[in-house]
Amino acid sequence: MDALPAVTRTHCPYCALQCGMELHAETGTPLRVAGWNGFGVNRGALCQKGATSTELLNPAVRLTTPLLRSHRSAELEPATWDEALDFTADRLSAIGAGHGRDAVGVFGGGGLTHEKAYSLGKFARVVLQTPHIDYNGRFCMSAAAAASQRAFGVDRGLPFPLADVAHTDVILLVGSNLADTMPPALRYFTAQRENGGRLIVVDPRRTRTAEQADLHLQPVPGTDAALAAGLLHVLIAEHLIDEAFIAARTTGFQEARAEAQRWWPERVEAVCGVPAGEVRAAARMFAGVSAGAEDKAENPYGTSGMVLTARGTEQQADGADAVNAWINVALAAGKAGRPYCGYGAITGQGNGQGGREHGQKADQLPGYRKITDPAAREHVAAVWGVPADSLPGPGRPAVELLASCGTDIRALLVAGSNPVVSAPDAEFVTSRLRALEFLAVCDVVLSETAALADVVFPVTQWAEETGTVTNLEGRVLLRRQAVAPPEAVRSDLDVLGALASRLGRPGFLTSPAEVFSELAQASAGGVADYSGLSHERLDATSEGPGLHWPCPTPDHPGTPRMFLDAFGTPDGLARFVAVACEPAIEEPCAEYPYRLTTGRVLAQYQSGAQTRRVRALNAAEPGPFVQLHPDLAAVLAVAEGDAVRVTSRRGSAVAAARISDLIRPDTVFMPFHWAGAGRANSLTRRTTDPVSGMPAFKTAAVRLEAALVETAQVETARAETARVEAAQ
Template identity: 45%
Template sequence: MTEFMLKYFRTKQKEVQSEKTYDTQCPFCSMQCKMQLIEQTIVTRKKYSAVGKDNPTTKGRLCMKGMNAHQHAFHSERITHPLLKKNGEFVRVSWEEALQYIREQVTSIQTKDGHDALGVYGSASITNEEAYLLGKFARVALQTKHIDYNGRLCMSAAATAANQTFGMDRGLTNALSEVPHARVIMLAGTNIAECQPTIMPYVEEAKENGAYIIVIDPRETATAQIADLHMKIKPGTDAALANGMLKIIIEERLTDEAFIKQRAEGFEGVKRYVTSLSLEDISEQTGVPIEQMRKAAVKFAREETGMLFTARGVEQQTDGTAAVRNLLNILISVGKIGKFGCGYGAITGQGNGQGAREHGQKADQLPGYRSIENQKDRAYIANIWGIAEENLPQKGVSAFEMMKKVHEGEITGMFLMCSNPAVSNPNANFVKAALKKLKFFAAVDLFISETARLADVILPASSYLEDEGTMTNVEGRVTLREASKPCLGEARHDWQIICDIAAALGKGRFFSYESAEDIFNELRKASRGGIADYSGITYERIRKEGGILWPCPEHRHPGTKRLFETEFSHPDKKAKMCVVPNEPTVKKDEPTEDYPLCLTTGRVMSHYLTGVQTRRSAALRARHFESFMEIHPKTAEKYKIEDRVLVKIESKRGSIIVRSKWSESIRPDTVFVPMHWGDSQNVNCLVAEDLDPSCQMPGFKVCSVRIRRADDKDVNKLS
């Protein structure tokens, strides 16, 4: 090393006046990658970098979002003190004034409109402790039945299908460590390479071990590029494709007869139905050649081990529950469940999508994945909470149905926790109009999002670096997010904010916690004996073991790595197969003469959900700073749309303007727009409000649209 270089490095070392490290985990997808943020003070400037930490799920891996997550946490637009809207503008107020305002508004609404006139809209990005507490807050402090959360738009179809089929829902029935040992892997409507990149090494290792990879997707995604077989399905026809594969498996006598006889119900009805169908009709309906269906069905059935994974591409449909159930019919028919290297995984989208629905944020659930309509469950939780069972509200409605009730005047006040329904909900213009009708609207968030800007009061939340608590990742593994960085300004943790509001409403005795761990210990008691039993999990154990897979019913229990080895969770211990018709019961928003193209939505690697956090990361925003419409070149030529020009997309509900992006990876009858932008680029303004009758999931993946090149008049409206 030269004298000059030595001098340079000595100078640099002197410039680094201090270095601190913060243990945490990524705030984004359900992999919940463990990491460490390194803070260096160089003269008067702070420099940050993130490195992955070894853990059972991600082995120290990080994707670009995790490496740059800190950029939003330190962004200048962070809300650091309470804001109250006065004369149409947000002004800074004290916590005392904000809480007093909330108390007055809540009391007025409860007196004039009743307790159920208040709604609570939660999040799958908050911790288990905060999800648990929010459910308790709605039902004890507000005494309202109206609580639901944004996970309804993400995991509800898969969760409902798993509950109906297996009797319980945990994202993955097996630990991810088994994936490399599967001989065949079917990825239906999941683009893990971009949405959960740190899962990909498991699939890549399986492929190196000789696994056959099947991808079902209308687009040739980064995930589809590693597939041995890519079935480029017409959006919304997944249930029909599964029927075609089932027909082939049954007629080729590839079913596992012993497994079906011992461990399943309903097979004969499924057999009668699918054998009556025509493969030619299914091929025409789905756009998938019969030869591809046959290859996928035979390969999946004949291999000794195999796993099925689904995500939003299958689930965000008005028949999403039925489509997932039909894919599970395939899994059961060939006996690939409850065994090593065999199982099902619903790839959870949000960071705590699994845990957030297990402990009371859903309209129909109580902690431990208990049912709010079950008398025994109600009595148990009422006792934990110290209230009379008759004072525990009944079942409410789903997230989007709450917005309908706002429009109808049944809900007149709302609490919003770390969510952005003005962008994420279908028919987003309808949702905005509903929120403007509220007499009172309070939001808890890091930023003034598209939804928070409509609020009367905004309370500043803490970021992932500041807010300690447990999260349940894609495997069903309960992890502990350490958070030692002090809150910025006057920001408070979500759980503290909930407790503060409860105290202002005179319910403080039910919310007297000193730490997140205090709340978790109550959650453990509340979950004991439930489907999602966390009672044997402690902070101490998680720190020692790196995370524990539930159910874990007592302290010595190691956690459950594989579900359904000997029995399913229905009373008779059997899995339930069911007939799924090719045509859904709720008509989809399919192409018509006036709206001839099918729009489908999804994610890009550099952004997360509605982009409120990732669009405030300079590194991530630079990769995708605006939305776009992916379109096949032949389709683009037909509509006289050049590459990289502004395009107007219209549905029956509204219009948006985005930039065209030619791509041969998409079907010619389909266009794709990502979901991470709001306002004039909010793709959900176009989506119909029809819901899956089983789980109330909107049909984000099928929307009929028409397109044209934007003119000057369209562009002027944006400025």
């Protein structure tokens, strides 16, 4: 391998902002992180997670050798690579032979590079020949993806650069707390307000992001579709719709209009808890009434506007419909397909977009092709050198896939995911993983899921490998290797290649550049066309800004802004979707009188498998908590820091009380980053959106009571912090 440079420009391993960073390798000192000022998305800014990301490279806090459990009752023990690979191949082969190829499943992650995600999909369909592959991105972006496909014919998180936010007159931000989840992105919203723009935030909690809003709507969790329908009702009733845009560039308005007629503001108030006056004010503000921006020379269309959604509105049992209801608002106001206008979904995971574009999702092949499309199957099969009829059909979405473990699915390969903590109804999921005949996990750390495995493969992480990702804007980026991995650590690509050889499919590509080249061929002509991209081209772009897909030829400049001329539907028109706004399936009752909603905090990330191993992040947020209103705390007779037991129909969790008047009195909030007694997903539902397969993380009926003992999870967090400190 060539010598690595002293300073490497690369990208953060965490969220989909993919902040640019510089890694400084100096002899005898740990790798040092600095912001990369030349990368325009974050312009040198890093959050605390990015700034401490190199601590995960410490051998004391990560896996450095394969682990093997020869019997389910035995402990995981160090093994050689040949022992781990041979055992895995033997078990996968035997289970496939004995129970059929569909008895083997694959579960991936939204943090995997394109090369890994693509190879995982190819491995499932060509080597294992199983339809059952899905990934944890199903928990993140699936509702927005399905809604965007229905409305625009294309799903790309933001169909415009994030920088456009700063120049938009009015933004409707739904279900996102960017101040905690993507702090460097907040600068664009601050600039938007400094430029005279206005911000509407929809969130049941008054978060740090909501504090910046001109108007904050606090709906009952799970009622977003009704709230959006109420805004559409006001736009129609007060003649604030853009009739010319609707006629020229959309279809389906009359059906959506008829549904919206049922949701006058007073009815919305009764269902959503948002005052009727605020519903009217939000609609008027979004339409640009009294915005003072109609004559801006840079926008000849009048006031510009965006609707941006995130997990708060998407992780519901009607997630796709809820997102389409918000898209309807944007379309009716004529705020789409124009400069500084449009709908966008704020992607969460580092490569959540690329993970589904290139074959990690149960119903898709590379290039965002549908696996049921005969032409798509022929094209991809030709690239893979296999007959099209050998490719399996659609598999089961993530929640169904995990629920099938131990019954229909007897063996599972997991890469870059920790469903024991991140999946809904997590205790049930844990029981299903324990019921498997064989579980293999590829991960950087010994996560709670890896601890259940029969084989654990220690794999390289972001700074130890080169690969590509797509950020929330559809910008394809090259992450560059900065350091060599520990001696006994290999790439996921090497693991898949070695397993493929043992299972009778030699020649599986393991070079990231070669894998990406094949991916580009497989994506050619698809919706997400990467065929004009390569590692070399991405490496050569000035200051490394990346290129936005679609990028179909080597001389194509990429597509920063989509839909300015036509939408991605066959006729080029955007679709209104008539949304029937139904109440949440699990409403509060006498036994479970409160609503639980879940989410993230600033200092931790996703299942916490990585961030809970970083000393500074644990110090900032050491354990789980329950945010509740002072009125509810008084009813429970609990004080700040007291242990509270939260119980749903699925299980219980215990965490410390965090009392705040910034949340609705009928709602409690728990972050989902911890395992053990404080695991929030012990409470959440496996109920899924029928359109997208998105689980209903944001709405669960619960009861609360003071707990007599301190949560064991706090003790676990303290012990883990002490272990990390000792290691460092």
